[in-house]
Amino acid sequence: MADRQVRTGVMAAADAQSFWMSAKIPNDMFQVCGFGGVPADLDQALAAVRQNVAACPELLVRIDDSDSWRYPSWVRCDFADESVVVHELDDATWSGCLNAVRAVAAGDQLDATKQLWRLHVFVGVEGMPEVAGPGTVVVVQMSHALADGRRATALVGRIFGRDQAVPARVEPRLGTWALPYLALRASAAHRRLVQDTESGAVAAPADSWPLQPTNNLPEGPDSLRAVVRHRLQLPGPTVTTGVLAAISEALAAELGGVTALGAEVPMAKTGTRYAYNHYGNVSVALHPQLPFHERAARIDAELAARRQRFEHPAVVASDAASAAVPARVLRWGLGHFDPHARSATVTGNTVVSSVNRGPADLTFGGCAVVLSTACPALSPMMGLTHGVHGIGDTVTVSVHASQSALPDIDSYVERLSATLDGSR
Known part of the structure; x- marks a missing residue:
């Protein structure tokens, strides 16, 4: 993402801890949305996503951790093409798609100093629950430093057109x-x-x-x-x-x-x-x-x-x-x-x-959401x-x-x- 060098605030200790811990135990969230059908025009569907993201400043940030004596800062950045990856499935079944999601989660953690989220798109998934024909799966990969479950739900909603406020943090009075x-x-x-x-x-x-x-x-x-x-x-x-x-x-x-x-x-x-x-x-x-x-x-x-x-x-x-x-x-x-x-x-x-991700009002390329799931992270003791x-x-x-x-x-x-x- 292109860096405009505009700092929007200092990270809270809890969020910085999540960011720093990710170097030892990867903790990216992988939020899976299944949509009924296949977009008639995938490029147009992705353009709509870009428009939704542009209207959500909470998604247009990265982390600056250049000062080892201070907490990292949130820095403004632009939407970039590498924020979206369209995958070709070797096995286009629902189980094959889940395997592909797992593989992405295992080997593709974000560098939060460059980008805090990424979209993975899988088109033409056969046998998806709740869908009669082929469906589309879009995975929102997100750094845990940016959100907990509730905030991530709001951010995913904004990506797919839901008009809702994103939970904001309050600066503590005492430093x-x-x-x-x-x-x-x-x-x-x-x-x-x-x-x-x-x-x-x-x-x-x-x-x-x-x-x-x-x-x-x-x-x-x-x-x-x-x-x-x-x-x-x-x-x-x-x-x-x-x-x-x-x-x-x-x-x-x-x-x-x-x-x-x-x-x-x-x-x-x-x-x-x-x-x-x-x-x-x-x-x-x-x-x-x-x-x-x-x-x-x-x-x-x-x-x-x-x-x-x-x-x-x-x-x-x-x-x-x-x-x-x-x-x-x-x-x-x-x-x-x-x-x-x-x-x-x-x-x-x-x-x-x-996590309750709310009403089924998300859309992607004219296709309505039918299910939501995740690939919850493993850890050394779990x-x-x-x-x-x-x-x-x-x-x-x-x-x-x-x-x-x-x-x-x-x-x-x-x-x-x-x-x-x-x-x-």
């Missing part, structure tokens, strides 16, 4: 000079959290979980699958809870009947957004030993408990202190992070990311990840696994599909 005060306030708030926990006013911290094969270092080929259902076909009480309960049953069976099983679930934060990445990860017990509906109710209650603890003033105070850490200190700390270090326990045996993405009345559960973590992904996906269908 790095206030770190001692903010640290003291965070310490006092933490003591209050301990007291509230001991009194039972706030839920206790989540358990950690013993390692399972799904926590193996990803090795060997990885695979991507997708299970597509209508919302009314999924068990409740919510889509997220119902899918977590189904994952629990299917995964426990695939692992030979284990009973100690947990999931790491990204959870959006409430309150003022001081960073583009306004979320945190919580740990939830999956209770595979319980009957389905009792299990789902327990998972729902655990999510509510995690939310309650997540919203305690101590978490807000801790975030404020972390946001005031000098850039040089945070950069130094991340530089000493060892992605190959192994832990004896984990916050989850899989990751389950759930060889199995799930995405739960809804658009309109369609929900897609994606499963991304390395062979070292899940040797037979198709067996697992069959179990998951059967559990979803048999638990309504």
Whole structure:
């Protein structure tokens, strides 16, 4: 992208951390949109995308990280032709397209100092769910530094013509000079959290979980699958809870009947957004030993408990202190992070990311969106990840696994599909 050298602001600490960590653990997001049909004029469809992007300044930025003593800056840039890649599929089936998406995700991470997003276009995909004839798949690859799940949904919506505001961040009133005060306030708030926990006013911290094969270092080929259902076909009480309960049953069976099983679930934060990445990860017990509906109710209650603890003033105070850490200190700390270090326990045996991408009002070249999914990233301690993405009345559960973590992904996906269908 051509650089106009116009700085639009300094990155928040949380976003800079995501950017710096991507050098050790790639974390680009791959947001998949499936459209019914094939554009009559692909060039015209891409021109419409260019026009939509031109009207969205939040997409016309890159990162300048040239000053090692300061946090990186957001810099204005122009739309460039390399922001769109049209792929020729060797296997034009839906499963072949998912394989191509996985291959792109494995070997094509963005250089965020040059561009923060890229479109991958696959035309003429046969056998796509919800589509009678050939369809089109467009993948929006995006640096995690630019967005969390909610903000990414808004940005993808703008690319495909949705008229909606993109969540913006608020500059904190206190900077790095206030770190001692903010640290003291965070310490006092933490003591209050301990007291509230001991009194039972706030839920206790989540358990950690013993390692399972799904926590193996990803090795060997990885695979991507997708299970597509209508919302009314999924068990409740919510889509997220119902899918977590189904994952629990299917995964426990695939692992030979284990009973100690947990999931790491990204959870959006409430309150003022001081960073583009306004979320945190919580740990939830999956209770595979319980009957389905009792299990789902327990998972729902655990999510509510995690939310309650997540919203305690101590978490807000801790975030404020972390946001005031000098850039040089945070950069130094991340530089000493060892992605190959192994832990004896984990916050989850899989990751389950759930995002509602809104109404089915996106279009590409006159073709309406029919489904949305993702290729959720693997990491050194997580060889199995799930995405739960809804658009309109369609929900897609994606499963991304390395062979070292899940040797037979198709067996697992069959179990998951059967559990979803048999638990309504």
